[in-house]
Amino acid sequence: MTSTTLHPIRSGRAAVSSVRTILFLLRARAILVLIALIILFSILAPTFFSANNLPILAKHVAISAILAIGMTFVILTGGIDLSVGSVAGLGGMTIGYLLTQGIRFGGKIHYPPVVLAIVITLAVCCCVGVVNGWLVSKAGVAPFIATLGTLYVARGAALLISNGKTFPNLAGIAVRGNTGFPALGQSLFLGLPLPVWMMLILFAVAVVIALRTPLGRQVYAVGGSERAARLAGIQVTRVKAFTYLASSFCAALVGLIIASQLEAAHPATGESFELNAIAAVVLGGTSLMGGRGSVAGSLIGACIIGVLSDGLVMLGISEFWQMVIKGLVIVFAVAIDQVQSRVQAKFLPLLLASATEAGK
Amino acid sequence: MSPPDSEVILEARGIVRRYPGTVALKDVTYRVYRNQVNVLIGENGAGKSTMMRILAGVETQDEGELFLDGSTIRLRSPRDAASHGISIVHQELSVLSNLSLAENIFAGREPVKKGIFLDRATEERRSADALRRLRKPMDVRTLAGFISLGCRQVVEVARTLDQGARILILDEPTSALSNTEADSLFQVIAELKRSGVTIIYISHRLNELLHLGDQFTVLRSGKVVGEAPREAVSRQWIIESMSGRDRTSSVLQPHDRSFSKVMIELKRVCLPAICGEQDVQAAITDVSFRLGGGEILGIYGLLGAGRTELMECLAGKRRVVDGEILISGTPVVIGSINDAERHGIFLVPEDRQRDGLFPELSIRENITLGVRRRPLINLKEETLRAKQIAKELNIAVSDFELPVAALSGGNQQKVLIARCLLRSPVILLLDEPTRGVDVGAKAEIYAILRRLAEGGLSIVFTSSEIEETQALADRALVLCQGYIAAELARGEMTDQALFSAASPLVTGSSPYVSGVVSGVARA
Numbered sequence: 001m002t003s004t005t006l007h008p009i010r011s012g013r014a015a016v017s018s019v020r021t022i023l024f025l026l027r028a029r030a031i032l033v034l035i036a037l038i039i040l041f042s043i044l045a046p047t048f049f050s051a052n053n054l055p056i057l058a059k060h061v062a063i064s065a066i067l068a069i070g071m072t073f074v075i076l077t078g079g080i081d082l083s084v085g086s087v088a089g090l091g092g093m094t095i096g097y098l099l100t101q102g103i104r105f106g107g108k109i110h111y112p113p114v115v116l117a118i119v120i121t122l123a124v125c126c127c128v129g130v131v132n133g134w135l136v137s138k139a140g141v142a143p144f145i146a147t148l149g150t151l152y153v154a155r156g157a158a159l160l161i162s163n164g165k166t167f168p169n170l171a172g173i174a175v176r177g178n179t180g181f182p183a184l185g186q187s188l189f190l191g192l193p194l195p196v197w198m199m200l201i202l203f204a205v206a207v208v209i210a211l212r213t214p215l216g217r218q219v220y221a222v223g224g225s226e227r228a229a230r231l232a233g234i235q236v237t238r239v240k241a242f243t244y245l246a247s248s249f250c251a252a253l254v255g256l257i258i259a260s261q262l263e264a265a266h267p268a269t270g271e272s273f274e275l276n277a278i279a280a281v282v283l284g285g286t287s288l289m290g291g292r293g294s295v296a297g298s299l300i301g302a303c304i305i306g307v308l309s310d311g312l313v314m315l316g317i318s319e320f321w322q323m324v325i326k327g328l329v330i331v332f333a334v335a336i337d338q339v340q341s342r343v344q345a346k347f348l349p350l351l352l353a354s355a356t357e358a359g360k
Numbered sequence: 361m362s363p364p365d366s367e368v369i370l371e372a373r374g375i376v377r378r379y380p381g382t383v384a385l386k387d388v389t390y391r392v393y394r395n396q397v398n399v400l401i402g403e404n405g406a407g408k409s410t411m412m413r414i415l416a417g418v419e420t421q422d423e424g425e426l427f428l429d430g431s432t433i434r435l436r437s438p439r440d441a442a443s444h445g446i447s448i449v450h451q452e453l454s455v456l457s458n459l460s461l462a463e464n465i466f467a468g469r470e471p472v473k474k475g476i477f478l479d480r481a482t483e484e485r486r487s488a489d490a491l492r493r494l495r496k497p498m499d500v501r502t503l504a505g506f507i508s509l510g511c512r513q514v515v516e517v518a519r520t521l522d523q524g525a526r527i528l529i530l531d532e533p534t535s536a537l538s539n540t541e542a543d544s545l546f547q548v549i550a551e552l553k554r555s556g557v558t559i560i561y562i563s564h565r566l567n568e569l570l571h572l573g574d575q576f577t578v579l580r581s582g583k584v585v586g587e588a589p590r591e592a593v594s595r596q597w598i599i600e601s602m603s604g605r606d607r608t609s610s611v612l613q614p615h616d617r618s619f620s621k622v623m624i625e626l627k628r629v630c631l632p633a634i635c636g637e638q639d640v641q642a643a644i645t646d647v648s649f650r651l652g653g654g655e656i657l658g659i660y661g662l663l664g665a666g667r668t669e670l671m672e673c674l675a676g677k678r679r680v681v682d683g684e685i686l687i688s689g690t691p692v693v694i695g696s697i698n699d700a701e702r703h704g705i706f707l708v709p710e711d712r713q714r715d716g717l718f719p720e721l722s723i724r725e726n727i728t729l730g731v732r733r734r735p736l737i738n739l740k741e742e743t744l745r746a747k748q749i750a751k752e753l754n755i756a757v758s759d760f761e762l763p764v765a766a767l768s769g770g771n772q773q774k775v776l777i778a779r780c781l782l783r784s785p786v787i788l789l790l791d792e793p794t795r796g797v798d799v800g801a802k803a804e805i806y807a808i809l810r811r812l813a814e815g816g817l818s819i820v821f822t823s824s825e826i827e828e829t830q831a832l833a834d835r836a837l838v839l840c841q842g843y844i845a846a847e848l849a850r851g852e853m854t855d856q857a858l859f860s861a862a863s864p865l866v867t868g869s870s871p872y873v874s875g876v877v878s879g880v881a882r883a
Binding site for chain 1: 438455459470476
């Protein structure tokens with residue numbers, strides 16, 4: 001704090017602005033990478049950026065983006081949700097059971113209408129979120145372990161529902177009054193697939209929650225410093241419980257969308273989806289330590305993953321190489337994140353000085 | 361006892377607070393006077409922070425009652441306390457560095473419009489208002505991580521102000537602040553007092569207290585041992601009531617010793633301050649000293665004086681930016697813990713739970729950890745060595761396989777000393793060697809260290825306790841805001857000399873700042 005002990009980096013405004021530029025480029029890296037990838041694939045595979053391919057790409061992106069949006073809140077508090085893939089699987093199996101097997105009630109089998117079946121499915125999956133939230137915030141189980149546990153439980157439950165079999169023909173039967181489910185994942189609205197709309201709506205809602213409501217603010221606060229948040233009177237338990245609930249809700253949606261697109265529910269659906277979602281969030285610049293990041297970043301992250309995998313497929317690169325490349329991109333992204341923090345820490349005194357100068 | 365115009369606003373009557381193993385507060389009756397700066401003084405472990413945590417609703421007393429304006433109140437949570445108008449600014453800052461100033465000021469009580477949406481306009485307006493009232497206007501959209509420590513403190517005060525605090529507790533607010541920052545905090549306090557807020561102020565810095573305080577209360581080992589208004593308070597009175605008459609320093613009767621060989625020498629060592637998002641470290645400026653073979657050097661200083669930072673740079677945890685370190689006359693670079701180890705320098709850290717012990721591991725493992733050895737662990741030999749050293753240091757345990765967490769504070773400290781000793785040290789560094797250690801074990805640790813020094817080991821320790829410095833050191837350096845403010849030989853280490861040198865000057869003009877500090881040497 002004494003002027004004599006500062007590093008000899010007090011070299012004026014020029015330095016400040018160049019540091020700012022570097023920091024800006026580092027912060028905007030996700031979108032820059034996305035643009036670079038799109039340009040690259042457009043050149044290498046002419047059909048990549050075509051009217052035929054874009055809706056397919058958008059559908060793929062929607063799946064991981066929806067998961068990533070929910071996951072963002074969890075990670076912003078410094079937690080992690082490994083159970084989302086299994087919850088998606090559980091969601092698919094639940095709707096599959098409701099539409100094909102119905103509910104045995106009073107000696108008769110009732111087939112709930114599609115909307116009711118969807119609501120029940122969402123409720124069932126949200127229970128997993130409630131359990132996750134309780135385990136993490138009340139029981140004090142580490143998020144990794146708590147959600148690893150529910151990962152297994154939810155996957156087991158999905159397998160138990162059908163004894164490991166697939167539920168085919170989710171189109172429903174007219175006499176049972178439960179047709180129409182495929183529309184959820186397959187129909188178009190204003191030229192865009194419905195799942196893409198769902199992603200966009202969810203994104204808008206999540207951005208509003210994150211930036212415009214006390215709850216969102218408190219999510220950032222808890223991630224920044226749980227102790228300080230508690231001392232400020234924030235109800236940390238509630239905030240954390242919300243994030244896990246949100247994450248499970250998004251996972252349930254994904255389960256429904258996939259089941260609807262395939263018109264079938266398979267109990268293994270969603271395996272390793274959690275890793276894709278986490279990768280998207282991290283690529284989007286959200287810190288796994290919590291407190292820093294954005295929903296928009298996660299959407300960009302999901303786009304990067306979607307573009308990368310579709311693009312590599314179109315270039316005919318082997319599946320094995322695709323995995324290697326994806327892994328490298330993720331590791332590289334996190335390494336850059338570290339560079340950013342280090343650059344920021346190193347030049348903090350400089351930025352600090354210029355900030356107080358500006359304040360005067 | 362108090363002037364007629366000062367009226368009691370808050371009274372804690374007969375407060376008892378027990379922790380496992382100790383009683384932090386023993387039947388304390390503490391009065392807070394309306395619209396005054398109420399100063400609470402005491403050495404480390406006297407119970408000040410416990411008292412404040414009870415008043416702020418962070419902890420609950422085991423016995424006793426709280427009276428606010430004459431009627432009983434019960435404080436079960438910080439929210440309870442805030443609703444009664446009692447707020448606290450904690451010793452460790454609790455600012456969220458990833459949020460803006462306005463967001464910090466309203467954390468946990470965000471204003472909303474239309475039922476759900478954040479009302480940023482209100483938030484920013486009221487934040488700016490609060491800061492203006494404190495005469496500290498700042499851009500409320502700045503990230504809190506980007507402003508100086510002093511400003512972060514002001515942000516916390518602004519939060520309590522906006523909550524409508526009538527009683528504001530400041531727990532060692534200046535410990536991490538520079539002089540100018542502290543000065544502007546004093547202006548803030550004056551401003552608050554003018555607007556009718558009652559202040560409870562905790563600090564170790566004597567000059568500051570005499571400058572600010574209206575009412576003085578002294579705590580010692582969980583009891584109130586003195587209470588007086590400003591007029592009746594003198595520097596002498598504070599020091600005497602704080603340290604008490606029953607001195608234990610005579611127990612050891614150390615004699616003057618002379619040292620010829622210089623083990624390590626520091627020449628104008630400087631370290632920059634670190635003001636990161638989470639960790640905050642003081643700067644060190646132009647520190648030079650020599651340490652003789654077998655000498656015990658005490659480094660006395662208040663919180664934030666740079667004691668720990670100095671130790672860490674000797675132990676290789678932080679790199680010296682400017683200046684030289686010479687070992688046996690040769691300049692060396694101690695760039696890492698391993699470098700320090702090569703030179704035989706080992707540190708017993710201040711926070712043993714966080715930086716020293718492995719609570720889950722056994723006592724044996726904690727003692728022998730880090731000792732250079734062959735690729736395979738020889739369990740028999742290891743147990744033998746652990747037992748041997750434990751016997752030397754008088755670590756009283758029946759079973760070396762128990763987890764180290766089962767030991768008392770004193771024994772845990774000895775385990776850490778044992779670990780250093782097994783690695784054949786030349787220089788032993790101890791940062792606050794007896795923090796959280798009971799009186800009996802303290803004397804024992806002093807005796808052990810003295811015995812080691814007589815056997816030729818050079819020792820540097822830091823302390824924020826006058827008694828400890830007097831009891832243990834052959835020579836004392838007083839650190840104040842990163843400078844060496846005084847170097848005192850055995851005979852010169854009086855309460856007065858140590859305390860005065862360690863207290864930073866209050867630069868604001870005040871009739872209370874006495875001439876005692878004129879003897880302080882500043883580089």
